[in-house]
Amino acid sequence: MEIFLHAETWLALLTLTFFEVVLGIDNIIFISIVSNKLPIEIRAKTRNMGLLLAMGVRILLLLTITWVMKFTEPLFNVPHWIAEDGAISGRDLILIFGGMFLIAKSTREINHEMEGEDEDDQPEASGKSKVTGVIVQIILLDIIFSFDSILTAVGLTSEIIIMIIAVVLSIGIMIIFSGRISEFIHKHPSMEVLALGFLILIGFMIFLEGLGKEVPKGYIYFAIVFSMIIEMINIRVRNRRKKAKEEFHE
Known part of the structure; x- marks a missing residue:
């Protein structure tokens, strides 16, 4: 525990927790959307259960960091027009299939919104299976995003205990704000x-x-934040107009 007597330890913990939260923003949005498909009385419980299980998976990956790092080693080669360096690793496969999963899931959810489908009106396929499905999706997505956060953590500190504390703190913040x-x-479709739409982009x-193929993440996250600020302004404008119209009719 002597490492906690050094200022650089606390700085590394603070920085790593911040990065974990930032990298988890996409996760929070996805979790919020999929959990909103459940009955309101079990949404919070399912979200928290999924996040806690995801935290367990992430800690397990950190404890097997040597094994996880092997995922960056090339498994096979492909033509250079497919992959930039011509090699595909285990991490690459997880990112490729994870990206495809996120695109497919988000597209399906947009289709539900456009078609006006309400899952609550569909025959109950058993509440337990719905909850299990949501939890599995939360864990799978967390595993996909875990590789970036683990590689970031390794670059910031070599102490596993610091990485685990940062994960626990970041998941706690996600539980509070999710x-x-x-x-x-749910209130603003x-x-x-x-x-x-941004989850498809991500x-x-x-x-x-x-x-x-490297994509500048800063530009994408800036576009996400900017668009959401504009939409929040639009929501406020619509609410004011609605309120003004109601007062006028009164």
Whole structure:
């Protein structure tokens, strides 16, 4: 425990927790959207259960860091027009299939919104199977995003205990804010469609990253934040107009 007597340890912990939260923003949005398909009384419980299980998986990956790092070693070669360096690793395969999963899932959710399908009106395929499906999706997506966060963690510190504490803190922050984000997205369908559109973009970015093609993430995240700020302004304008119209009719 002597490492906690050094200022650089706390700085590394603070920085790593910040990065974990930033890298988990996409995760929070996805979790909020998929959990909103469940009955309202079990949404929070399912979100928290999925996040806690995902935390367990991430800690397990950190404890087997040597094994995880082997995922960056090439498994086979492909033509250079497919992958930038001509080699595909285990990490690349996870990113490629993870990006495809995110694109397919987000497209399907947008289709539900456009068609006006309500899963609550569909025959109950058993509440347990729905909850299990949501939890599995949360864990799978967390594994996909875990590789970036683990590689970031290794670059910031060599202490496993610091990495684990940062993961626990970041998941705790996600649990606190995921409910509010989920409620906000459910209340404003236009924000949900916008978030799904950006999840498709992020899925495509992950897919390209798996092929070794670097995409400047800063530009994409700036576009996401900017678009969401504009949409929040639009929501406020619509609410004011609606309120003004109601007062006028009164």
